[in-house]
Amino acid sequence: MKLWKIKFRYILVMVAVIIFVALAISRLMSAKAAKNEQSSAILLNRSDVVVAKSGVIDSVVNFTGDLSPVKQTIISAEVDARINKVWVDEGQLVKAGQALADLDTLDLAQAVSQQEAAVASAQAQLLLSQQKKDKEKELLEQGFISKIAYDELVTDYKAKLQNYKAQAALLTRTKKQLADTHITAPFDGIIYQKAVQPGQLALKNTKLFALANLSQLEIKAAIPSDKINSIKVGLPVVFRAETDSVSHNGTISRINQVAELGTRSYMVYISFANTGAELKAGQFVKGQIILASLKDQLQIACDAIRDNNGDYVLSLIAGKVVSRPIKIVLENSASGQCAVSGVDSGEQVLAGNVMTVKSGDSAKIVD
Numbered sequence: 001m002k003l004w005k006i007k008f009r010y011i012l013v014m015v016a017v018i019i020f021v022a023l024a025i026s027r028l029m030s031a032k033a034a035k036n037e038q039s040s041a042i043l044l045n046r047s048d049v050v051v052a053k054s055g056v057i058d059s060v061v062n063f064t065g066d067l068s069p070v071k072q073t074i075i076s077a078e079v080d081a082r083i084n085k086v087w088v089d090e091g092q093l094v095k096a097g098q099a100l101a102d103l104d105t106l107d108l109a110q111a112v113s114q115q116e117a118a119v120a121s122a123q124a125q126l127l128l129s130q131q132k133k134d135k136e137k138e139l140l141e142q143g144f145i146s147k148i149a150y151d152e153l154v155t156d157y158k159a160k161l162q163n164y165k166a167q168a169a170l171l172t173r174t175k176k177q178l179a180d181t182h183i184t185a186p187f188d189g190i191i192y193q194k195a196v197q198p199g200q201l202a203l204k205n206t207k208l209f210a211l212a213n214l215s216q217l218e219i220k221a222a223i224p225s226d227k228i229n230s231i232k233v234g235l236p237v238v239f240r241a242e243t244d245s246v247s248h249n250g251t252i253s254r255i256n257q258v259a260e261l262g263t264r265s266y267m268v269y270i271s272f273a274n275t276g277a278e279l280k281a282g283q284f285v286k287g288q289i290i291l292a293s294l295k296d297q298l299q300i301a302c303d304a305i306r307d308n309n310g311d312y313v314l315s316l317i318a319g320k321v322v323s324r325p326i327k328i329v330l331e332n333s334a335s336g337q338c339a340v341s342g343v344d345s346g347e348q349v350l351a352g353n354v355m356t357v358k359s360g361d362s363a364k365i366v367d
Contacts, residue, residue, distance in 0.1 A: 041319065041362040043120040043154035049316060049365060050301045052347045057339045060230065060288035061328050063268070065220035067241070067283045070271070071187060072212035075100065077202040078180035079108065088209070090194045094185040102207055103202060112178050122164040129153070129160040136227050140198045189213040192281075212281060215273045219250065219285060222265040230291050231255060237270050239287025241279055248272060248279065252289065288334050299338035302331060303352035305338060312341065314350040316363055321350070323359035 009264060086098050124365035133153045140150045196202060219239065223231060237250040250303035253271040268289070272279075305311050305326065310326045326342035343349065348365075350357065357363060 014357070015190040020081050020342060039064075042314070042321075042357055042363050044354065044363055044365050046365060046367065048322060048351050049348045050304050051339075052298050052300050052343045054296055054298050054345055054346055054348060056293065056295050057299055057330050057332055058288070058290050058294075059292040060332055060334050061223065061227045062286070062288055062334055063219075063223065063239075064284070065219040065221040067216055067217045067219060067271070067279055067281055067285060068273070069189075069212040069281050070218045071189070071326070072210070073186060074207055075183060075186070075209040075211060077103070077204055077206045077208055079103065079177045079204050080201075081105075081108070081181055083198055083200050083202055084194050086194070086196060088191050088194065088200055090191055092191050094189060095213070096185055096187045096189060098185045099182065100185055100191070101183040101196065103183070103258070105178060105181050108174065108181060112171070112174050115174045117168070118166045118173050119164070122167040126157075126160040126164045129157040133157045147268055160286050185211060186263055187211070187213055188215075202247045214274055214277050214281060217272045217279060217281065218253070219266050219270040219272065219287075219288050222260065223272060223289075225259065225264040225266065227257070228266045228268075231268060231289055235288045238285055238290065239270075239285045241283045241285050248280075250287075251293065292329055292330060294339060297329060298341070298343060298345060299337045300343065300349050301351065302336050302338040304349050305340070306352070313340075313342065314354070314357060314359065316348040316365070319362055319364055321357050321359055321361040321363050 049113060084104050085102045086100070087102075088094060088098075094100065113269050133150075133156075136145060136150050136153050139145045141145065155287060175366045189211045190213075191209055192212055193207075195207045195209065202208065204366060219237075231252060233252050233255060235252045237252065238247050239250060240247055250270045250272040252268060256267040256269075259265060270287075270289075300313065303326065304313055306313065311328060315322050315324050324342055324347075326340045329339040331338045
């Protein structure tokens with residue numbers, strides 16, 4: 001009986017030892033498997049991941065161009081005359097009607113006086129001819145003169161009338177030429193070129209000044225043919241002048257419907273109210289035409305979007321790489337951001353340059 005009890009206890013001890021050893025081996029294998037899995041996880045840098053964030057996104061068309069005044073003109077001499085006085089310099093602001101220069105008036109003043117005398121003479125001859133015609137008409141009605149004699153007087157009167165009109169028109173022209181010796185600004189603006197000096201002989205059509213109004217500027221931008229159909233008059237524009245960090249707003253004012261000769265580009269004109277003359281004519285600008293604008297959109301870098309029979313991204317969720325189908329809502333080609341649906345705010349998305357991973361891989365981010 002004692003022998004049986006001893007054997008039973010021995011068996012219980014052996015079973016306990018076997019169970020203990022089995023549990024120890026199981027724990028050891030689990031730890032080793034976890035260690036192997038951890039060591040096989042793909043290591044990613046912070047730069048390999050982009051985070052989906054909500055915000056405003058615009059769809060834009062980029063452009064470049066130069067600022068030019070909408071209102072500008074070349075002021076030329078209307079008569080041949082020597083320049084007596086120049087009242088303005090380059091870079092000077094002027095008002096409409098302000099004197100810019102005065103030309104010599106001696107010859108033209110004499111011409112006006114001579115023409116006034118010619119008009120007075122023609123007027124006197126016309127008056128005398130009219131008096132003769134009216135008197136001879138009475139004699140014709142009484143039968144004292146012939147119809148031929150009267151017709152000669154009528155013809156003479158008509159000739160005198162035409163001569164008077166011609167002399168009066170010539171006087172008006174001469175007076176205008178005299179008035180044209182006083183050069184004035186046709187509108188408010190800035191003198192950006194002065195081409196004459198006092199004492200210089202200015203021939204007719206000689207360039208004297210160049211005047212521009214800088215309160216309203218315009219950008220002429222070439223748009224490729226594959227983008228032109230999306231651009232409409234009235235669309236908003238954001239641009240910056242070279243070496244300037246301040247953004248300015250403009251509007252599409254008109255679109256040339258015919259492509260530039262020898263190119264596939266269309267000219268688009270952007271108007272800008274240059275309040276306070278912030279910008280200068282001739283400055284080079286870069287900007288975007290805003291086709292659409294959406295608020296509160298989840299955004300990721302466009303290069304993180306992959307294509308395999310449909311757009312998708314690879315996201316890092318709980319240490320695993322997961323393929324997530326997405327839909328592009330709007331793309332901003334200037335910033336490289338895309339508004340998408342199919343991901344959650346704050347989700348970690350693998351950048352497009354991470355090519356050595358696939359869905360199901362283990363991965364972790366290291367600092």
